[in-house]
Amino acid sequence: MTIFATMDKLINYLLEFGQLNQQQIDLIKRKARVLALKKGDYFSEAGKIPKQVAFIEEGILRVCYYNSGGDEITKYFVDENNFAVDINSFNQKIPSSEYVQAVTDCTLLVFSTESLHDLSATIIQWDGIINKITEKALVEKVNKLSPMLAEDAKTRYLSFLEKFPNLANRIPLSYLASYLGITQSSLSRIRKSI
Amino acid sequence: MTIFATMDKLINYLLEFGQLNQQQIDLIKRKARVLALKKGDYFSEAGKIPKQVAFIEEGILRVCYYNSGGDEITKYFVDENNFAVDINSFNQKIPSSEYVQAVTDCTLLVFSTESLHDLSATIIQWDGIINKITEKALVEKVNKLSPMLAEDAKTRYLSFLEKFPNLANRIPLSYLASYLGITQSSLSRIRKSI
């Protein structure tokens, strides 16, 4: 797949949230930078102020942190056709308490803070589009997380399989377990029981 | 407390997110309607398209739904100095799967869809302010929910006490239990163990 096809994936995604003319589209393409990550690579690290936003063209990222007990917790996964950013820290320019890691090899389209600023200043619809994308992503996260609390581990796993049928087999068991809020041995037993 | 004081609480809240001149403030006050709810009253009901947004001047609301097992789940609580709205349904004009109920007697300031539309058309900063408020509220929800999955029930309860020291004793045990994702007998035992 060429870089141009890659870009089209991003552009089509943006077009779902607002109109853009060809000139604007070209500008966006010029501002994006292609970044390839290998499985296990980090996209951003805890303690630093995030300086970029990524659109995932291919692959899976996970956003994680260490809880007070020192356990590594996977806060959520982000997969193809979604943006990944630590909103807290990015907007407020404060060091992140989270880090972002590639779960599989990834192809990302990255926008720097400066690029985003330029796009916002040049493309009149930009902020509106970004706001819609942000809001939608956040609402989805809340809607995914809320029901999980009310379910037992097995149901959570089954729900995950339903919602992300093509994710479970690409994610190491330990990551998935920490996302589901259970130990990996429990998840292993749950798997067996199905 | 008079209605005017009430309005000031709202205005001060809005001013945290953007500037407003006196004329704009007066317009906002005129568009708001005071609504008193008794404990147990419903602010909105499942199956209907929400037609209003509420700012909570006094009291606690809870947003809930019935899960597939027929259990009533408290998705979250909203208390003083926050807006309550079912974003999914409100924005997309689709029937809500949630309902909103007063946990305590409440004083709300309510904006109808039409009022919001007028404010958006008249006050140039309005959409920006609302976007910031929305995003902040959603980010907070995600940040509250995520760690809960990784904690056991007792820790979840203790975290809740820390984050909302003045809420726990105003909320019936059964509501709190369903928010924490445990049965009310378990929560009762956890309480005793502390």
Add this chain to the structure above:
DNA sequence: AAAAGCTTTTGCCATTTGGCAAATAGTGAA
């Protein structure tokens, strides 16, 4: 004060999940 209607606590026992360590399976490198 008594009755009725809630809410919260308890007892009892079954089930789920965690903790830890060892065994097994799988993967990539040499």
Add this chain to the structure above:
DNA sequence: TTCACTATTTGCCAAATGGCAAAAGCTTTT
């Protein structure tokens, strides 16, 4: 292929949580 390394499964037992129903505690109404 074999080694080294990592991921997953399993066994064993302890701890946490659920389900259900009865008891105890509170509130509100009469």
